[in-house]
Amino acid sequence: MEHPLIDLVNISKTFDNTMVLDDLCLSVKENTFVTLLGPSGCGKTTPLRIIGGFEKPDTGKVIFDGQDITNLPPNKRQLNTVFQKYALFTHMTIAENIAFGLKIKNKPKAYIDDKIKYALKLVNLDGFENRSVASLSGGQQQRIAIARAIVNEPRVLLLDEPLGALDLKLRQDMQYELIRLKNELGITFIYVTHDQEEALTMSDTIVVMNQGYIQQMGSPEQIYNEPENAFVADFIGESNIVPGTMIRDELVEIFGARFACVDKGFGVNRPVDVVIRPEDIDLVEPEKGTLTGVCTHLIFKGVHYEMEVTTPDGFEWLVHSTDMCPVGKQVGIHVDPFDIQIMNKPESEDEEAVGVNE
Amino acid sequence: MNDSKLKRFFQDFYLVFVLIFLYAPILTMMVLSFNSSKSRTDWGGFTLDWYRQMFQSSSIMDALYNTLLIAFISALAATILGTVAAIGINQMKRLPRSIAMGVNNIPMLNSEIVTGISLMLAFLAFGISLGFKTILLSHITFCVPYVILSVMPKLKQTSRYTYEAAMDLGAGPVEAFFKVVLPDIMPGVLSGFLLAFTMSLDDFIITHFTRGAGINTLSTLIYSEVRRGIKPSMYALSTIIFLTVLALLLITNFSPEKSPASGEKEKAGRSRRETARRILLVAASFCVIAAVSFTTYSHYAAARSNELYVYNWGEYIDETVIEDFEKETGIHVIYDLFETNEEMYPVIEAGGVAYDAVCPSDYMIQKMIENDLLAEINFDNIPNISQIDPEYMERSRSFDPENRYSVPYTWGTVGILYNDKLVEKLGAEPPDSWMDLWDEKFSGEILMQDSVRDAFMCALKGLGYSLNSTDPDELNQAKDLLIRQKPLIQAYVIDQVRDKMLGGEAAVGVIYSGEMLYLQELAEGKDFNLEYVIPKEGTNLWIDSWVIPKNAKNKENAEKWIDFLCRPDIAKRNFEYITYATPNRGAFEMLDEELQQNKAVFPDWDSLTNAEVYRYLGDEADSIYNELWKEVKSN
Known part of the structure; x- marks a missing residue:
């Protein structure tokens, strides 16, 4: 296995008697876009701040390129951070902001000027050198913050919810910008967000976190299509999570109806959780469905309709479809075997939070 | 429409x-600073004399220098301390932070007088002698909370991420602070500095308690002049200070505004402002440094081991007399001011500063003798004592029975001042008795002195008792008399008697004779005359004399000083400056005949047969007086 650029080894961190990270292990390979994803307060920012050097872990080590940097102050680390609130220096011009790190390192003036030009071009803000911070929009400020970080040629760029304060359109544009930047610069990005769409769009690897534990780690497709537990399934996208029983390999029973699936190895007659994405449910004639129910809710969402179908057992299935089904109509529910994701039922809270180490 | x-x-x-x-x-004050008359109501023509006097007066210039230097250094120190403290507090967790801020706010809400007294006590307890450095320390102490309060909100506004961002970009903690955090909170730091500067500039109470001998700030200097009325040169100084502040405000407000336009223009505007500010700062620091070095130099030049600590009333000497004394004897005079006997007494009693020569009034000298605070004067060292009219030495016996402790300096009487035209108009006879102040014809035209002993003196003398009476029955009668008088009088006042009488606002007023020369001069050219009369029942004859405290360190110098002041030419100069009657026969003989004949200033001894000197009555009698006085005032 290729040796990782950053290795967090058994990191624990407690703030005011609250355990934020518990024995966390995480490896980041060079030149990847890794996203730490989770709801707010799940402890996803803390690993970033530990890597940046702004917090010291209570236990555990931070290994950077084979060296232990746990006790190295932030100014001695070969990485840069883009902060959530940009943290631009308001008393300096844009050029002075970008030049800050280079001036500290006593780079020659010509080099600095070149770098400023290059960085502004990279973030599509040519000619902004002498503007003041206050005259920039949020998106522009964010791009300056990125420019200020990358001129230092860090090996890793840490981004702490950098798009959180931007509006939707700008956020989407910036997502593409970031992907482009990452490809052009060829450096490692570690990105923190609570926005699953952002994570899915940009990342090579997503690390889903909750309550100080890693819930699941994998590619966006894996995370979305094969959630390993109910938390991940629920947090990433919308889904129907229903209790079921694994009759045998490749056959699961839900509310008394049997569905063919592709999962194996869960044993016989084991209770499981079944995840079915709303767009994977096909509404068919009642007699053709595996289950039948009544459409109880209908909203037009633009790309698709959002509907709720209530089955006799009282469960409300969330269904996304480009075909409309009027409220009150009796429908059948059909799901293709490969669209059914089977998960182990957690026996306790602890088991729900699984530490994953690749 | x-x-x-x-x-x-x-x-x-x-x-x-x-x-x-x-x-x-403020406008009134500015106008008065150009008024050639000392009066506060009369315009005597335009003059710049007060400005000239102000610049020539070494006491005002010293006080101004002290004030500015203390304000500058204490503001600077408080700004540094306060900013560092604010940063520390800001880093704390919520609970300790609110506790720290609470502790910080207490000194600001605390009464200044408590702060002042506690600082003084702390200095004395730790054996730090009061002086320039104690004022400085006190000012730093009370300014720090204001700086913290003004820096704190800026720190809260500043994202803590900017500091982290600077660290992230390679700056060490110190570099990150100076390059990023400090510029961010600079407006707060600057306003903290200005706040501290003005607080220090304005402070009176704390300075009053923590200053030592021979050092005055403007506020304490002005306060010490209250007894004799504030000199118009103080109006001149205040005018200049006001105009300076106004000019500074105008400069800051009309400096190039930040333009909303982007690009080069903004940068140019910014750097222009930046340059202007830098020039201002450099100029200010240059002025301060120049002032410091100049005065330090002149202080060093003057500093000698041969010293004399003098404690006198404000405005109670011709300042050039001090200079001449220094020149003639080579003794360096540290000159300090008080403004009431009651303020002077505890200072001498506490002995925080060892004064060599003090000038209290009669009854206070008696109290000091009784409490063993005074040293016997060696009259062999004061040959000029022969110039003092023996009559005054005789009078002094009432408080200094054997003439061993005091040498008379000035004296005077309390009498009735009346406006001859108004008295005539009211159909009354010119007053010649204290009881005339109870004459219904003067209803609403009477001004009384707002002081317990003076008010009771009028009543006691009017009733034919001694003004030093401690007989409860006599005092009660006096009290009833004063209460009976209340509907008739216009007001209880102190030095407004002067202005009101000059303005023709009242017909009769009780006044100290020391004001007379000056008043009569001002009343010239008016359509009425102001006449002074010593009531036939007798009055208070007061004497201010020089004494030497027991803890004096330079007793011989003090005796040289007293002897110098007894020299006729010197006594004459002082008389001309103070205008209070001099007991110096030699000086008296050198005066114009007209002055010598002025019965208001130098009354015949026959008219003083019933006059008495105030005596110290003891704490018990004091409190009886005060109780009765309270009854009179509240009735």
């Missing part, structure tokens, strides 16, 4: 009204 005009008119009227309300007092 009409409506809106009316509305407009009222708007303008209101604005003008508010402006007048705010600025009329």
